Amino acid sequence: MARVDIIMPQMGESIAEGTLSRWLKKVGDEVKRDEPIFEISTDKVDAEIPSPSAGVIAEILVVEGQTVAVQTVVARLETEKGASIAPAAATAAPAAGTSAPATSAPLPPAQASAPAEAQRQPSTAPAIAASASTGNGNSFEERVRTKSSPLVRKMAAEHGVDIAAMQGSGIAGRVTKRDLLGFIESGSATPRAPMTSGSFAGGNGAHDSHGPTPEAWPGDTVEPMSKMRALISEHMSVSRRTSAHVTSFFEVDFTRVARIRSKKRAEFEAATGQKLTYMPFIIKAVTQALKAFPIVNASVAGTNVIYRKQVNIGIAVALDWGLIVPVIKNADDLSLTGITKALNDLAARARSKRLDPREVQEGTFTITNPGVFGSLMGTPIINQPQVAIMGVGAIEKRPKVVTGPEGEDTLAIRTCSYFSLSFDHRVIDGAVADQFLAFVKKTIETYPESGV
Numbered sequence: 001m002a003r004v005d006i007i008m009p010q011m012g013e014s015i016a017e018g019t020l021s022r023w024l025k026k027v028g029d030e031v032k033r034d035e036p037i038f039e040i041s042t043d044k045v046d047a048e049i050p051s052p053s054a055g056v057i058a059e060i061l062v063v064e065g066q067t068v069a070v071q072t073v074v075a076r077l078e079t080e081k082g083a084s085i086a087p088a089a090a091t092a093a094p095a096a097g098t099s100a101p102a103t104s105a106p107l108p109p110a111q112a113s114a115p116a117e118a119q120r121q122p123s124t125a126p127a128i129a130a131s132a133s134t135g136n137g138n139s140f141e142e143r144v145r146t147k148s149s150p151l152v153r154k155m156a157a158e159h160g161v162d163i164a165a166m167q168g169s170g171i172a173g174r175v176t177k178r179d180l181l182g183f184i185e186s187g188s189a190t191p192r193a194p195m196t197s198g199s200f201a202g203g204n205g206a207h208d209s210h211g212p213t214p215e216a217w218p219g220d221t222v223e224p225m226s227k228m229r230a231l232i233s234e235h236m237s238v239s240r241r242t243s244a245h246v247t248s249f250f251e252v253d254f255t256r257v258a259r260i261r262s263k264k265r266a267e268f269e270a271a272t273g274q275k276l277t278y279m280p281f282i283i284k285a286v287t288q289a290l291k292a293f294p295i296v297n298a299s300v301a302g303t304n305v306i307y308r309k310q311v312n313i314g315i316a317v318a319l320d321w322g323l324i325v326p327v328i329k330n331a332d333d334l335s336l337t338g339i340t341k342a343l344n345d346l347a348a349r350a351r352s353k354r355l356d357p358r359e360v361q362e363g364t365f366t367i368t369n370p371g372v373f374g375s376l377m378g379t380p381i382i383n384q385p386q387v388a389i390m391g392v393g394a395i396e397k398r399p400k401v402v403t404g405p406e407g408e409d410t411l412a413i414r415t416c417s418y419f420s421l422s423f424d425h426r427v428i429d430g431a432v433a434d435q436f437l438a439f440v441k442k443t444i445e446t447y448p449e450s451g452v
Helices: 088-092 115-119 140-145 150-159 177-185 227-242 255-272 279-292 336-351 430-445
Strands: 003-007 017-023 036-041 046-050 055-060 066-069 073-078 245-253 298-301 304-307 313-315 317-319 322-324 365-368 388-392 396-403 409-424
Touching (some): 036 073, 227 322, 255 430, 279 430, 313 336, 317 336
Parallel strands (some): 313 365
Antiparallel strands (some): 003 073, 017 066, 396 409
């Protein structure tokens, strides 16, 4: 008779913890090797975690909604069917002696925005030591703490918090998002920048830009944000505060691409087994434009600009439970067929929660396609730390004025779309952004038939 520990996996190099969002199995259930047994959420990805071996769920040690450090034992698997099952009471809390400490469940959004509520949290909540750092920043503990998740580091920079001076509740003292929120709500952190024009005068700083907290009325339904929704909310707010957003719009004529696609579609699908949509043509044009205008494929680090050598295209995928951006790595090296295969594969696995965390990291430019829902145009928010994002509107037939070979104007039916480019005006000038979009437009409108 043998038992196997099921642990919270390390979902990416910078991930220190994960939230167990849902159990797919219960105590006593028989599972097969590699069969999904629970779902987790991190600040990078939602994913289903497979069973390390076949057997029966003997114990569940971490409840749904609880956030724990990586390597924490969340359950135990009895590898011999019919072996004794641990009492249900064991599911109430992590077992004593677990090698990696578990944090308390994350604060619901309403509590995270109310200091009075935060003060009423149980005494088991991790204490934060905010004393000034006396070391040189090179000790092991300080290096671990400052290697918190990218979201935590971004929030810390936004609020002027020195992570190295804090003692967090994560593994090896790593500072978690909950730790940082508690520290900020305590009033110990002071924002580095003055209040923006959108802030409420006389407010209390960090959360002023969100306005007053609304109250529920009789008959209203109140639900806490999911882990993914809360993270999307934070990322979008941080991006708006970080980048100087400006958006340009171009109309792109897809008539030539539509004809090529119609002519080649059957042959392409028979040869590759992949459906040929408009998006691979768009991605191909964008990769060429990023090569011609490298500032659009960059990131800002303080007063430095990092020009990325890799061209990694993130594609926003709408899910029933949120939004995720899988990344096509080195997209400039791929043919139209290669882009199509990568795009379809990533989108399918994103919707079935089978993405590897590395597949949503290291994007250098993002494309979002609200046009599939009928939207004509939009002003998307930049996906940090990138400096631009392109939106694709609905691709549809429209009446257009076309000039003939002798200069005569006639009305014609053309297949068109509006493209929008939201860019960071700190480093990208309007002229450069428009030249980038003009390059994309020309590439699509003159796409060679031999390119399929």
